[in-house]
Amino acid sequence: MTSFKSIFARIIFLHVIAMVITAMFMPLVLYWFMKSSANDLHQQAMRDQGELLGAHLALDANGRPTLDLPPALRDLYSQAYGRYAYAVLDGSGRVLFSSRQDEAPIFPRAVQSSEIEFLETRQGDAAISGVSMQKQVGGRTVWIQVGEDLAHRDVIIDDIVAEFFKRVAWITLPILLLLLASDIAIFRRALRPLLRASEMAKLITPKRTDVRLSGQDIPSEILPLVGAVNQALDRLEAGFRVQREFTADAAHELRTPLTILRTRIDALLDRNVAKVLHKDIEGMARIVSQLLDIAELETFSIDRAEQADLRALCAEVAELAAPLALAQGKSIALSGTERPVWVNGNAEMLTRAVRNLVENAINYSPAGTTVEIVVDKEGTVHVLDAGAGIRDDDRELIFRRFWRQDRRRSGGAGLGLSIVARIAEAHAGTVGVENRPSGGADFSLRLRRIETPIQAQAVLAG
Amino acid sequence: MRLALVEDNVELASLLSQGLKAEGYETDRMTTAADARAALSTTRYAALILDLGLPDGDGLSILREIRQRRDPLPVLVLTARGGLQDRVGGLRHGADDYLIKPFALEELVARLEALLRRPGQLLGRSLQVGNLVFDTESRQASIDDRPQMLSAREVTVLELLMRRKDRVVPKKLVEDHIFGSSGEVASNAIEVYVHRLRKQLSERGANVQIHTVRGVGYLIAEEKPA
Numbered sequence: 001m002t003s004f005k006s007i008f009a010r011i012i013f014l015h016v017i018a019m020v021i022t023a024m025f026m027p028l029v030l031y032w033f034m035k036s037s038a039n040d041l042h043q044q045a046m047r048d049q050g051e052l053l054g055a056h057l058a059l060d061a062n063g064r065p066t067l068d069l070p071p072a073l074r075d076l077y078s079q080a081y082g083r084y085a086y087a088v089l090d091g092s093g094r095v096l097f098s099s100r101q102d103e104a105p106i107f108p109r110a111v112q113s114s115e116i117e118f119l120e121t122r123q124g125d126a127a128i129s130g131v132s133m134q135k136q137v138g139g140r141t142v143w144i145q146v147g148e149d150l151a152h153r154d155v156i157i158d159d160i161v162a163e164f165f166k167r168v169a170w171i172t173l174p175i176l177l178l179l180l181a182s183d184i185a186i187f188r189r190a191l192r193p194l195l196r197a198s199e200m201a202k203l204i205t206p207k208r209t210d211v212r213l214s215g216q217d218i219p220s221e222i223l224p225l226v227g228a229v230n231q232a233l234d235r236l237e238a239g240f241r242v243q244r245e246f247t248a249d250a251a252h253e254l255r256t257p258l259t260i261l262r263t264r265i266d267a268l269l270d271r272n273v274a275k276v277l278h279k280d281i282e283g284m285a286r287i288v289s290q291l292l293d294i295a296e297l298e299t300f301s302i303d304r305a306e307q308a309d310l311r312a313l314c315a316e317v318a319e320l321a322a323p324l325a326l327a328q329g330k331s332i333a334l335s336g337t338e339r340p341v342w343v344n345g346n347a348e349m350l351t352r353a354v355r356n357l358v359e360n361a362i363n364y365s366p367a368g369t370t371v372e373i374v375v376d377k378e379g380t381v382h383v384l385d386a387g388a389g390i391r392d393d394d395r396e397l398i399f400r401r402f403w404r405q406d407r408r409r410s411g412g413a414g415l416g417l418s419i420v421a422r423i424a425e426a427h428a429g430t431v432g433v434e435n436r437p438s439g440g441a442d443f444s445l446r447l448r449r450i451e452t453p454i455q456a457q458a459v460l461a462g
Numbered sequence: 463m464r465l466a467l468v469e470d471n472v473e474l475a476s477l478l479s480q481g482l483k484a485e486g487y488e489t490d491r492m493t494t495a496a497d498a499r500a501a502l503s504t505t506r507y508a509a510l511i512l513d514l515g516l517p518d519g520d521g522l523s524i525l526r527e528i529r530q531r532r533d534p535l536p537v538l539v540l541t542a543r544g545g546l547q548d549r550v551g552g553l554r555h556g557a558d559d560y561l562i563k564p565f566a567l568e569e570l571v572a573r574l575e576a577l578l579r580r581p582g583q584l585l586g587r588s589l590q591v592g593n594l595v596f597d598t599e600s601r602q603a604s605i606d607d608r609p610q611m612l613s614a615r616e617v618t619v620l621e622l623l624m625r626r627k628d629r630v631v632p633k634k635l636v637e638d639h640i641f642g643s644s645g646e647v648a649s650n651a652i653e654v655y656v657h658r659l660r661k662q663l664s665e666r667g668a669n670v671q672i673h674t675v676r677g678v679g680y681l682i683a684e685e686k687p688a
Contacts, residue, residue: 253542
């Protein structure tokens with residue numbers, strides 16, 4: 001049998017099969033029932049007529065049987081009417097009385113037994129059906145035969161049975177089709193809550209683990225499944241939460257010991273050693289911050305109404321990163337449009353993305369060079385450095401977690417660019433990298449600009 | 463000057479108070495929110511250094527209580543949480559500034575001084591970068607204790623820079639201070655003042671450097687020994 005993916009198709013398919021079988025057999029069975037009950041009625045009528053005839057049989061003074069029919073009965077059996085006929089035979093098969101003029105028996109081949117016998121015979125156009133039954137008349141045994149011509153124009157029961165197929169049977173087909181149509185509608189209706197539940201289920205992602213399937217309107221047979229799925233989701237969500245909280249907690253817990261370490265180093269007398277150790281701590285602190293950023297990003301989803309001024313937040317990043325760059329003998333500059341550039345997005349997250357790009361550029365560019373942040377009015381930020389650039393093979397890889405261009409370098413775990421990529425993705429934007437003709441890398445973060453900012457004043461970068 | 467330090471990590475608290483003592487601050491150390499409440503209700507402190515993660519309650523609730531009393535006590539929040547919500551939350555509940563762990567003791571002291579130097583606060587009026595000192599009251603700059611003559615506009619620029627030592631002063635802010643926010647500004651006027659100031663300071667032997675962050679602003683820092 002064909003296997004259906006859809007429970008709906010399966011139900012309809014089976015339903016159609018059942019319907020076809022019903023459509024074929026139901027009229028046949030009905031026909032058979034009608035025919036047999038018509039037959040029973042006929043036989044009952046014949047037997048009753050036989051009994052009635054028998055009641056008018058008597059013996060005369062000579063001991064010979066006589067039949068004295070009232071006029072009404074005589075009319076019924078008259079040749080003129082021709083519908084009914086009777087004959088009374090004695091034990092030797094000789095006809096004693098008959099409604100027929102030729103005095104012939106109705107059923108010449110009747111077996112003369114004590115049992116009532118139902119018989120049929122044809123005489124010309126007439127299809128005669130009737131009984132042969134034994135009767136005791138004053139000690140003599142006679143057989144009464146009664147027959148009816150079923151082909152007679154007054155007999156309508158046969159016509160009804162015969163007409164059944166022509167007139168009535170075809171009605172069952174539309175009725176069954178109507179039933180099918182209404183069942184389709186019922187099934188659809190019954191399955192609708194399930195479809196709704198699956199729409200809900202589609203919303204569940206690692207970032208949205210709080211969605212649960214609604215049990216409302218769900219058929220009681222399916223409800224346990226929905227309940228079980230929801231419970232499974234609860235367990236999954238708890239697992240996710242533990243994992244997320246672990247990352248965040250671990251990062252939090254690392255920060256206090258790092259502060260202690262840092263303060264102890266501040267107290268060291270050998271300033272050169274202290275300086276080197278400070279750098280190490282800064283590197284570790286950065287990884288911790290990035291782990292926290294990642295943990296936070298896992299649950300972050302952007303609010304559609306949020307808007308941010310890209311130009312303002314780039315200026316803020318330049319301000320924050322300038323001391324870092326200057327401390328390493330490098331410089332930073334902001335150029336491009338001087339007007340606000342409004343994009344859809346969370347200012348804090350976008351600030352982090354740009355900051356990661358800028359910090360990355362500062363780390364990979366040689367002393368004496370300038371990291372340039374260029375904001376264009378279409379909603380793209382370029383971060384240009386004068387470093388070694390990115391190899392073509394690495395262009396995709398650098399946005400993955402824990403990937404680093406130079407594994408020997410310390411101070412980063414290769415998380416920064418993956419954070420940028422994740423933030424860009426959350427904002428339906430893109431991040432990419434090209435090599436500049438003059439050498440160095442050109443990282444670009446493309447976001448969706450909005451033509452008419454809703455509230456151009458309230459959203460501050462950061 | 464007495465500070466309240468609420469930090470549940472005893473080791474860190476002890477290191478910080480040692481470091482602050484070397485800078486001339488006495489500290490009272492508290493390790494729980496309850497201790498902190500008790501101490502704050504009886505003693506008048508110059509400033510409060512508050513760690514947000516405490517064993518018996520959230521540091522933020524202490525902060526809220528202080529601000530509900532309309533107490534102007536300067537509060538510097540220390541936090542191991544650097545998340546978006548935490549930072550915004552801390553400032554919204556009335557923290558004057560916050561530091562994310564791990565921080566340098568230097569940074570803590572610098573932020574503390576900035577808080578104490580605010581109007582109505584207790585710290586002295588002089589700002590220092592390298593051998594350059596600026597008295598905010600007399601508006602007098604001196605290099606190695608030798609008073610320097612500077613034009614009014616140069617003094618304005620220098621004060622802005624020194625108030626935000628090691629941090630970028632946006633060019634817009636300088637423009638607003640010199641010309642007012644509505645005035646027409648000649649496009650290169652600020653560059654000219656900064657250039658002049660830079661030249662003056664270098665000629666008179668100040669070991670400071672005014673960096674230009676193109677498109678953003680300026681930053682003053684101690685000159686690094688080459």
